[in-house]
Amino acid sequence: MILTGIHGSRPARIAILGPGGYGKTTLANAALTHPQVQEQFGGARYFVACESVFSSSALLVELAKTLGILDGGSDASWSHIHAVLSSKDSIICLDNFESPWEQPGDMRHSVEKLLSRITALNSVTLLITMRGTMRPGQTLWTKPTLAPLKTLSQDAAREIWEEIEQNYDAAAEELIKAVDYVPLAVSLLAHLAQATLPTLLLKEWNQNQTKFIQMGQTHKLSNLEYSIQLSIDSGRMRANPPARNLLGILSMLPDGIHTEQLGKFEEILVDMDILSNLRTLQQCSLVHVIGERYQTHPIIRHFCNQQEVISSKYKDSLQNFYINLASSNSSEAQPRYHAEMVLEINNTKAMLFDLLKSNYGNNSKLVEAIITFTNFHGGIGDHSNKLISQTVETLQQRPSDTSVLIRCLQAWGRLYYYASDIENAKAKLQEVERLCLSSPYNNSSLHAEVLTDLSELYQSQGALNEAEVSCQKALELHKIANDVLGQANDHLGLGDIFLSLSRLDEAEASYREALKFHKIANDVLGQANDHSGLGDMYSRLSRLDEAEASYKEALKFHKIANDILGQANDHKGLGHMYLRLSKLDEAEASYKEALKLHKIANSVLGQANDHSGLGDMFLRLSRLNEAEASYKEALKFHKIANSVLGQANDHKGFGDMYLRLSKLDEAEASYKEALKFHRIANNVLGQGSDLHGLGKVHMERSQLEHARSMFEKALAMHKKAHAPVWQHLDQEQLNIVLSKMGKATQK
Template identity: 25%
Template sequence: MITIRGEQRPSKVAWSTPLLFPLSTLSLEGARKIVVNIANENTINEFTIRLLEAIDGIPLAITLVATLLRDGEDSASLWTRWSMDSTQIINVGDDRQSSLDCSIALSVNSSRMTKNPETRLLLAALSLLPDGFPKGDTLESLQNCLGISSIHTILQTLHTVALVQVNNPDTSRIQMLSPIRLFCQHFLAQEIADALPKIVNHYLDILKAAGYNWENSVNYYKITPEVRNMHTIFQKLFLAEIQKDDLAEFIKALDYLTNWSTYIGYYSKDTIQLALIKTEHNCFLHANCLFSIASLYLWEDDYIHAIEHFKEAANIFQETKAFLLQARALRLLGETLCMMSELDKGEIVLRTSLDLYTAENGIQVTQPQADVKFGLGSLYLARGQLQDAERYLTNALEDYEKTQDLIGQAKATGALAQIHKFCDNLIKAEEFANQALEIAKKANYALGEGASLQGLGQIYLCTDRIMDAHQALEKALLIFKHRKQFTDQLLVVEMLGKVYIQLDQLSAAETLLKPYHSMDSNTINPGYVLTTLGWLHTCGDRLDKAKHYLNAALQLHQKFKNRLGQANVFAHLGIMYL
């Protein structure tokens, strides 16, 4: 058997046909088996698995890791060293078969690579992108931003020496294996320094063009696969020296990136925390970063930290006379207070936000003002002030239509469906909920789809269409799980539990509900789930358990000042005692 590096075969050899495919990287299970064979079963633990995931299935790397484990190094120690020194630790000798760095260096320093300096520049640029770069027409934009001559020729060279994967049928992206990326970042320092600002400018252009325009499908499909790349690039950027004049542009782009990240469910605070350090001596830019990290806390249902950072941002915006940004921070602060059941405080803050917008914009209709009206309408809906809620939500919907904001239209239409449900106008409620679902789909607004399906599930329950409710709520739960929306999951799970109880599937209901009743009750209120668990045990004639869950639910609703939740528990306790 002859083994070769890369894809080019020696000439003047009568190769049998068809040619065998090159060996691919190994699966995690395949890597685990190699470690067990070389070391033993006892070496497999969480640190070993992390290491195997990090080395991306490279056979040599797996073999060397297994050898180090066999020779007595602890996997926790090995993982700690990998976190600091990456590929340099996978070394049991000084030749290409016993050192991962030596093996990679053979390719990086090969004659094909040294013929054209642009090859190393492209290699360095790709090493900065953990999710690789898309094939096709967008390669021209990468060529232009790096200022290289023929990207396709260079890529073929990189592929020939086995440094990038170009023809992988499982992906539409050009990718590097993790150990090769880490090697390049360590040993190609000058090329990395040259490539970083050029790649940053490439992604800046994409973010500026997209802005906050999520419902545009072109923007959505262009940005979504690049979000992790953008975070990695911005983290490198904020760790480097930045010209004072450029910092404002980068912080604005980071605001766009944060909004896109939360929209698709990527909740990483690492980039913003670096930006907070970088902007310590610029109050205005620092406030923008505080707002961004507060938004992330809000999406993670960490309301306490969200409130703290929104308040700090709003105060700085007021001091710097950035009144529109102050209004924006106050709007989200008000909405967060409402989520904490602080409705009176939330109303005051939202009205202050609306007054600021009105003072700055006059009679001009803007999407941010529509957002505040939507927030007030939702607040009045939670209070049961249905006429006030309908007035504000209808006004918000009209403004969203004027500003062509599909996401806003989906939210407002869904909230109006809830009002019709509370008024027992179920036909109208279902009509509005279906409209909201269609608008959300048109806008690529997954959370809106989930909310609309949840609303439809409630309506179906009210009309005894149990199986329709089950189907809608299951779809909603899948969306909220995918987007890590725990508060929304709680609401859907509580309703699904009731569906199972109505279907007399008590064990299925308990299996569904139990994982949620123990969620962190400092920021999320699982009271309704506990109430449903109490009702489940009441139906099963397990009254001691029922009383335990209902009393726990009551304490949570009291903690979160949720009076409707408390009333609901008292009703269930009354039925239980009866």
């Protein structure tokens, strides 16, 4: 585009803008030495280094030197320069033009006036390179103007590396990614790789960050930190000293400052004109707006953090804000405050990590904040465990309260559970239970919480007997500790277990007991989960009006508690209920809303169940291709989530679909696979529906004795599961079989 501008406009005036290290000088040099430019201008190609030029008079001298005017004893007057430049066509590059231009008031005006004199000459083609995003005034720049330079693509960065050194490998790829494909950094690293293996360079980067990316010279093209320092020490930055503090603040925040948070940061950073400082940082290309966030480049961030650019006053204010934010109970937060917690999640994580590595004065407050924050970010689908694992490692290396270590390990186990990493979750929680039992401090409530978590994990794997034992133990310990909220959660867990075991009277009693205790504890999230459990139970009993009311009540409370996962599960429950009522439009809308929310919550199991529900709905609509695709997606996710019950239901769905297609062999195989998994999950209702499906397959084959056996077994299972609708269907099919066999039908 630069060459097009040079040849297309007579004469061209082109400004190459961008941050330091992005290749502005290299690009200008490439243009000056291009064969077409050499042919057009011959020896009248001039490169003027302006890095040490800070006034119009100094610029005049530097230009005169480059033109060779001073060699014969002439002075650097404009008349001499004008005469030389007017004598023939020439191209001039004023490199690092921000140095003379970024001066106060009249000095800048004087520099712009000199530049306009140069560009008024039709014989002169002009290039300037400048750090920042603004072009000097008083000059008509060639249209369209060049956008500020950006980082390289990965492929382009690799090409630069391989042009310098051929040892590009996985470590080299990680290196160029770490420096975010900044041209200067990529080039310097490739040159360093001529003497040092990329694996060793990567290790050095992890230890020293930007410090080692240099080739031994203090020059902007051979020393990354020197190049960054030039931008930070530029005239515009010197004219607005508070901007340096804001740069330090942004360097502590990997996600920068969201536009919605500008008001909040004005409260935190008292006496700072944030908008004015942001404007300065943007003009210097030290900050960019990326997706509604003001962010600084990772390389600049590393450099500023090493240099301690931020003042202690602002650093303390920032740390206090984030540690208080991390300590907040998300389920009790107002929607606006909860949204702020989500917006700031990566910044909070980074701040807590930095505090953990520092000598923060209130260590117990910090660890409590980390535990609360870990439970929060795991609950909204962020399953990264680096912060909590580092916290555990830190606690294990110094004398600390065993109960605090237990709670950290418990939060880590929950994080694995949220991520559907069941084996690691189980191992971590069992480790925590052993610590509880061996600890000299008999903390009944803490031990009970761990047992509650283990019960939930066992239940997800279909190990319902183990789940019940753990939950009952937890309930006894919570009673000893007189822990109302703990007892409420245990009753809720028992309700879920009894529902899975088809002990519906006990399930209802447990849910109602849970609701009573959650109301006493004024726990909104707990009440939401109780109503959701009652919805599941009423749905099983075909009391669909009560089910709908319960799910809607649960949804109301989950919204108040800002629980995305809970809302997703409520929509899924409503989807199941609408499907049974043959309200297929409402069912589809509910399943799709559930799927959207489960994706936001990063819940693999939730997404699996939604796809399974959509499969059932598409099957009802005879949209068999979509049904098959949904069941396949559900099975894929249920396998990832290691959900035995989910896989069982998916295979049952495939069986129903193949039966509709009269693919009897495939249907039989699917029902048998479903039956196998439902038995492992100890799910009586599921086993009954699988046997019912097998009965239909045998009926289609006219294998009446086999069909009769299957329907009788299905009926027995459904009686055990207290499923009246299914019992009616079993009896109906059984009577058809008996009639065909010439036997008396049953009531």
